[in-house]
Amino acid sequence: MKILVSDSLSQEGLAILKESGFDVIVDTGLSEDQLVEKIKGIDALVIRSGTQVTASVIEAADRLKIIGRAGVGVDNVDTEAATKKGIIVSNTPDGNTLSAAEHTCAMMMAMARNIPQACASLRSDKWERNKFMGVELSGKVLGVVGLGRIGAEVAKRAQAFNMTILGYDPFVSEERAKSMGITLTTVEDICRKADFITVHTPLTKETKHIINADMFSVMKPTARIINCARGGIIHEGDLFEAVNSGKIAGAAIDVFVEEPPTGSDLLKSDKIIVTPHLGASTVEAQVNVAIDIAYEVIRVLNGEGAKSAVNIPAVRPELMEIISPYVKLAEVSGKIAATLIGTSYDKIEQAYYGEIAGKDVRTVTLAAIKGALQVAVGPGVNYVNAPGLAKSRGVEVSEKKSDTSDEYASVLTVTVSGGGKSVSVMGTAVGNDIKIIQIDKSRVDVYPSAHMIFADHINKPNVIGPCCQILGENNINISGMQVGYVKIGDPTIMVISVDSDVPEAVLKRLTTVDGVLSAKIVAI
Numbered sequence: 001m002k003i004l005v006s007d008s009l010s011q012e013g014l015a016i017l018k019e020s021g022f023d024v025i026v027d028t029g030l031s032e033d034q035l036v037e038k039i040k041g042i043d044a045l046v047i048r049s050g051t052q053v054t055a056s057v058i059e060a061a062d063r064l065k066i067i068g069r070a071g072v073g074v075d076n077v078d079t080e081a082a083t084k085k086g087i088i089v090s091n092t093p094d095g096n097t098l099s100a101a102e103h104t105c106a107m108m109m110a111m112a113r114n115i116p117q118a119c120a121s122l123r124s125d126k127w128e129r130n131k132f133m134g135v136e137l138s139g140k141v142l143g144v145v146g147l148g149r150i151g152a153e154v155a156k157r158a159q160a161f162n163m164t165i166l167g168y169d170p171f172v173s174e175e176r177a178k179s180m181g182i183t184l185t186t187v188e189d190i191c192r193k194a195d196f197i198t199v200h201t202p203l204t205k206e207t208k209h210i211i212n213a214d215m216f217s218v219m220k221p222t223a224r225i226i227n228c229a230r231g232g233i234i235h236e237g238d239l240f241e242a243v244n245s246g247k248i249a250g251a252a253i254d255v256f257v258e259e260p261p262t263g264s265d266l267l268k269s270d271k272i273i274v275t276p277h278l279g280a281s282t283v284e285a286q287v288n289v290a291i292d293i294a295y296e297v298i299r300v301l302n303g304e305g306a307k308s309a310v311n312i313p314a315v316r317p318e319l320m321e322i323i324s325p326y327v328k329l330a331e332v333s334g335k336i337a338a339t340l341i342g343t344s345y346d347k348i349e350q351a352y353y354g355e356i357a358g359k360d361v362r363t364v365t366l367a368a369i370k371g372a373l374q375v376a377v378g379p380g381v382n383y384v385n386a387p388g389l390a391k392s393r394g395v396e397v398s399e400k401k402s403d404t405s406d407e408y409a410s411v412l413t414v415t416v417s418g419g420g421k422s423v424s425v426m427g428t429a430v431g432n433d434i435k436i437i438q439i440d441k442s443r444v445d446v447y448p449s450a451h452m453i454f455a456d457h458i459n460k461p462n463v464i465g466p467c468c469q470i471l472g473e474n475n476i477n478i479s480g481m482q483v484g485y486v487k488i489g490d491p492t493i494m495v496i497s498v499d500s501d502v503p504e505a506v507l508k509r510l511t512t513v514d515g516v517l518s519a520k521i522v523a524i
């Protein structure tokens with residue numbers, strides 16, 4: 001089997017890979033087109049942050065089993081495309097935590113005491129003791145956005161400097177925050193009260209520009225902000241404006257939207273100190289992450305489970321091949337069921353029938369939870385945080401298995417219940433495609449599409465026509481339609497696949513059609 005290492009990796013990691021007996025190819029600095037070519041025939045790809053593993057690279061991969069990221073952030077990997085193709089994406093979550101936390105503290109202190117500016121001044125033969133008056137950390141408030149590994153370590157170190165810590169992290173309980181000596185609050189409250197603010201979240205749709213002009217407008221003029229996480233969490237233009245106009249006192253930035261940030265305004269202000277993405281650049285961290293990822297890749301290629309996959313629990317590649325359509329089916333079914341129930345729910349039940357019941361389906365169950373919770377919590381739910389989120393929201397998750405299945409080799413049902421109501425979505429896999437075959441009592445035959453309207457209605461004449469007319473009038477193209485097979489006069493479901501999102505007002509109009517009881521959109 002072949003391992004391609006496409007970013008520089010410390011010798012300690014390379015040596016482990018080579019000693020494992022696999023064919024190790026080191027080829028760094030590849031363009032996307034070159035990687036698309038090189039990836040063919042490769043079983044494992046080892047990267048740091050330089051390689052962009054795009055959907056095209058994943059599409060071109062014909063043997064790839066694992067993408068191993070020596071480091072934390074996997075924002076340079078199209079994880080969704082990899083998951084769809086059954087490729088494990090693993091990172092090394094712990095190897096560089098301390099280095100990144102220490103770098104954050106170094107940036108905070110360097111900024112508080114103007115160390116880079118003073119150093120440059122003295123080197124140019126100046127002796128400007130008054131110009132570089134600093135501030136103490138002691139007695140100040142540090143706001144930490146993102147209380148994961150690095151955020152928690154930064155908070156711990158800041159407490160040793162006698163700082164008070166405010167924190168924001170929607171996935172951390174009051175209890176856990178309290179045990180770390182952190183008071184939980186909102187991002188806005190942090191911005192109002194903190195003397196120093198540091199961000200330690202991944203870059204996601206939710207965290208992109210979480211610190212923007214609105215947040216800078218409520219900060220103290222003495223506030224100072226640090227980003228050693230990912231470029232784009234702080235809006236770079238708004239940051240420059242805030243520092244330049246004196247809205248805040250300074251910034252310390254290690255990571256940028258474009259790296260290197262050639263020509264960026266952030267390099268032009270002497271109140272902004274910068275480093276070239278050095279958070280993890282210590283001898284110790286680079287050895288740690290290289291060793292960790294080398295062992296992870298070897299484990300997966302040897303058919304053992306992955307230990308630090310970010311897209312799935314430990315799953316062997318052969319099993320992944322079998323279960324991957326059911327993973328997709330479970331997520332889609334969870335989304336549909338949670339949308340159709342239309343109320344808060346406290347139970348997700350996953351039932352497996354036939355061959356699939358004999359497999360390790362933990363990832364499939366996770367996918368159902370992820371899909372269902374995304375409806376309520378948003379796209380931030382992933383395989384890693386889904387079970388914890390379900391628990392913290394009081395949602396009970398259960399699994400049922402039976403070796404027998406009547407019509408298909410394997411069938412799964414996701415049932416979401418709460419408030420005296422429940423919705424069941426049953427489906428199966430046809431090769432790599434997935435098909436919904438029943439929603440509650442209504443039999444259907446739906447290959448899920450990106451946008452689907454689910455309309456409960458009474459099975460009677462002149463319901464479908466007016467619904468289609470409303471969509472047509474609103475320039476919404478219908479690409480497919482299914483109606484649940486029931487007796488005339490009975491309630492059933494209509495599933496309309498459309499090519500674009502459907503505005504709320506149009507959904508509302510559908511419910512004015514005589515016989516339509518409700519209309520909801522599910523986007524997958």
Ligand code: NAD
Binds near residue numbers: 172254
């Ligand atoms: P982590 O997964 O342990 O912690 C991230 C935390 O962010 C989690 O607690 C999560 O709940 C929280 N979070 C997620 N969405 C949030 C939101 N919308 N608002 C607030 N909090 C949210 O990750 P980590 O190891 O602590 O890494 C943190 C960041 O640092 C990542 O972006 C990582 O890529 C980056 N990093 C940078 C360097 C560097 O060289 N500068 C080195 C290591 C890590």
Ligand code: MLT
Binds near residue numbers: 049279280
């Ligand atoms: C990480 O996410 O691990 C850091 O940004 C360090 C790196 O990219 O090497």
